[in-house]
Amino acid sequence: MTEKHDHRSLIRDLPVELKARLTRRSDAKGLLHLSGYVFVLLMCSTAILLHIPYWPLFMLPQGILLVFLFTLSHECTHKTPFASDWINETVGHICAVLIALPFVWFRYYHLAHHKFTNDPARDPELENGPRPTTWAGWLNYLSGLPYWIGMATVLWRNAFGQITSPYLPDRRHADMRREARVILAIYTGALLSLIWSPVLLWLWVLPALVGQPVLRLYLLAEHGLCPPVANMLENSRTTFTNRVVRFLAWNMPYHAEHHAYPNVPFHQLPRFHAVTQDHLESTSNGYSAFTADYLKSLK
Template identity: 30%
Template sequence: MVQTAKSRPERSGPDFATLALLVAMYALLFGNFALHAWRPLPLALHVLVAAAAIHLAFTVWHEAVHRNVSSRPWVNSAVGILGMFPYMTPYFMQRWIHLQHHARLNERDDPNSIYVDGPFWKIFLRYPRALGYAGRLLARDPRTPAQRIADLLGVAAVVAIFAGAWLGGALVDLLLLWLLPVALAKIAMDWYINYLPHVGLPAHRYKGTRVVDVAWLTPLVLGHNYHAIHHLWPKLPWHRYREVFRERLDMLRENGVPIEHRVFERRFPARELSAHTPLSG
């Protein structure tokens, strides 16, 4: 019997593809810093390499959030913390926010609604709302004491690195080789994960996330153009999205999953996101 994406058991061993991304990410980051220190290339190239490395970080921490790296919780937490660190963001806080996005997909209180309720080029104007959501989250803090300590240590490590760079006269280098690439990677991630899959779609299990089935986009965004597959089967690893899309295409069409074949077309933000439409299924 051929198992479908729905019937496959949860992971029992480590996901070596995600672990390889984690290693590649840090190899690129540290290698880029070392090369810049000893034999610098044009600055723009260093910035792009660092941005590419941090681009890999999203998939690493995202898999950890959904416990797809290992059956051992501590491994997922460790990989998530390491994967999130280049973003300078507390992992356990972001994990909770991301899981709220899954629970409240495209509803008014979906934390990711800020990315889709206006034109993408105005997204910078909506970023303060994300900080406001994080502030409200901290007010009722759902994290365990250990998770709060881990997040605090992560923030302290980032502050210590920047303080050390300032004292050592390398602050400008750190801003150019870390902070600027984070901003570039964040903009890219917001486009292919938060905006492209959800803009203009309703609060619905099947109709709330689109697939953009474009071959050249798949390797660039590590398969996240099949984001509807992730929302339907969060326990499926990122490197199997396209395979399962092909396998379950008829079912996806029957349930009205939006499937598109062009990347650059005009997509309109929904005028109203329903706060009451339940997630079916």
């Protein structure tokens, strides 16, 4: 039987050549994946714009594609989807506008999450309380309302209030203020555009609202029901799923692998999974299976 390792010993024992191969970034692979993603998004947008038969039905896949830009933004915070840093930064800032997730702020929020994963006292993902433990809390979480309220609060505070979270470095406060003000200015212009055209309502606002519950279900599986321990192969979940979900999420269903070695770009995570699979402690056979298990835990 294979001896189990925690993430530290597993990474430490990897051959140098394998580490180099696993962490090699690629503009070509990143841009190819992004091109496919944008193509599907544009097809849905075109169906909505042209009002083809049953066009309102396209708002759900449109919304799912929009909100799952979260996973791309997340990868860009690690500077891994593309070899060129300027592409990572540019794409991350574009995603910030589309999903109300300020990119500079999110980078430091997310790095703190990696450092203190599932620690109830220090993981910023848990700073407003634990993951839902009741049916009412789960339904509220699933609605996406806490996310939209939380991001509106972050944007307003970063733009006009005090930036106080300990994981946000003072040297970046000015950048966070500038970023938040630019995003709010864009949103003001988008809101005013609705006076003469509902296009953004159909292409962006409503789809993002209806797609958000799907992202919430996906994100809950990343660490939900995982123990608050230091081992990233235990406090993070790998969910075995199909190619469509892996495409949408930039291979982040391999989430324990990502937390174990964040420098591994999305296109190398399947290869890294082959290394980690015998050491994973938290896995689910699909999101339906995870959700069924999670619902059993609710009060």
